[in-house]
Amino acid sequence: MLDLDFTQEQEMLRDMVRGLCAELSPLERVRELEDDPDGIHRELWQRFGELGLCGLMVPESTGGSGMSLLDGVVLYEELGRSLAPLPHFVSCVLSAAAISEAGSPSQQAELLGGIASGETIATVGWLEPGGGYKPRGVQLAARANGDGFVLDGSKEHVQFAAAADLIVVLARSGDRDTDIDLFVVEAEASGLSLDQRMSISSDTQYLASLDGVPVPAGARLGRADAPVGAGWEAWQHAMHSGAILAAAQAVGGASAALEMTVEYAKERRQFNKALAEFQAISHYLADARTALDGAQLLVYEAAWAHSTGRSTDRLAPMAKLFACRTYREITAMCQQVFGGIGFTVEYDIQLYFRRAKQLQLSWWDQAACEDRIADAVLGPS
Secondary structure: OOOOOOOHHHHHHHHHHHHHHHHHOOHHHHHHOOOOOOOOOHHHHHHHHHOOOOOOOOOHHHOOOOOOHHHHHHHHHHHHHHOOOOOHHHHHHHHHHHHHHHOOHHHHHHHHHHHHHOOOOEEEEOOOOOOOOOHHHOOOEEEEEOOEEEEEEEEEEEEOHHHOOEEEEEEEOOOOOOOEEEEEEEOOOOOEEEEEEOOOOOOOEEEEEEEEEEEEHHHEOOOOOOOOOOHHHHHHHHHHHHHHHHHHHHHHHHHHHHHHHHHHHHHOEEOOEEHHHOHHHHHHHHHHHHHHHHHHHHHHHHHHHHHOOOOOOOHHHHHHHHHHHHHHHHHHHHHHHHHHHHHOOOOOHHHHHHHHHHHHHOOOOHHHHHHHHHHHHHOOO
C-alpha cells in the first residue's frame, strides 16, 4: 500500500530546520544579503554545522550522517521556504557527491570531513560561457605538466566562489566527448581570479577564470591509476541527487509563496468583498495548489527511488523540470493576485518570483531536463 507519511524523525528534522531559519534568517535578513560578495548567513551556517545539517547526506565513514535523499528533501523544502542564503547545495550536496562518487578513499577522507562539519566550503565550476549542459560544453582544458596538471579556461555561475575554500572544477582532459575529469582547486591557487556576476535572484555568483592554474596530480579526483575521463559519469550521478533536491527547494518556495498569497487574498478587499471571494482568483489558487501537490509527489517519488537504489534517469529530470516550472508559474500568478504592488521590492512575493526563475535556469534548465527525459523515454535508437 502507498505510504507517503514521513517518519517521526523526519518531521522533527523539518520542525528544527523551519524553526532555525525563522529565528535566524527572516526575509529581512535574506534581503540584506542580496548581491553580497560573500552572500552567506554566517551565524546560520555555523548552526547548520553544529547540528550536523551540513553532513546530513555525507557518508558516515567520512564524518557525515549518511542519511538518505528523502531526509534531504525534508531539509530542502524548508530551505526553499525560507530562501536561506547558504552554500549548502553547492558544498554539501554537489561537491560532496562529486567527491564521494569520483574521489579515492584517501581523497574522500581528506576532503569530506571538513565539508560535513561546515568548516570547509566547496563550490562547483561546471558551466562555461557559450557552453551547454552536455559534455562538449566543458572546454576548460586540463594539460598534463610534469607531476601535475595546468588548468586553462573559465567557469560561470560559480556560486559563493569568493567564500569557498575549494572549487570542484570539470575540465577536459581528452578529445572524446566524455573525456572529462574533476579537479579540486584551492581558493588561493595561482592564476585563479573571480569576477562577481549579478543574477535575477541577486544571489552570489562569480565568473571564475583559470589562467594557467597549476594543480598537483592529487587534485584530480580518483585513484592515481584511474583512466582519463572518469569524471563525467561521476558528475552525472552527483547531478541526479542535486536535481531532485533543487526540485524539493522549488516545492518549498512555491508552498511559501502560495500560502503568502492565500492569506493576502483573504484579507485584501475590493468592491466590499475579499479577493478570495472572486471566482477567477479562487480558481487560480486552486489550480496552483493542484499543480504544487503534483510536483511534490513527483519529487517524493524521485527521492524514494534514489534512496532505494532505483534508477532516477527519468525521475530526476522530471522532478526538476516540473517542480521548477510549477514554482515559476505559481509565483507569477501570485504576483498578479497582489497586483502592481507585487512587483515592488517592498513586498516579499517578488523575492520568491525572482528565485523561482533563477532556479529554473540553474544546473539543468528546462531544455536540458527535456533532453534527458526524452532519452529515457525513447531509449536507444
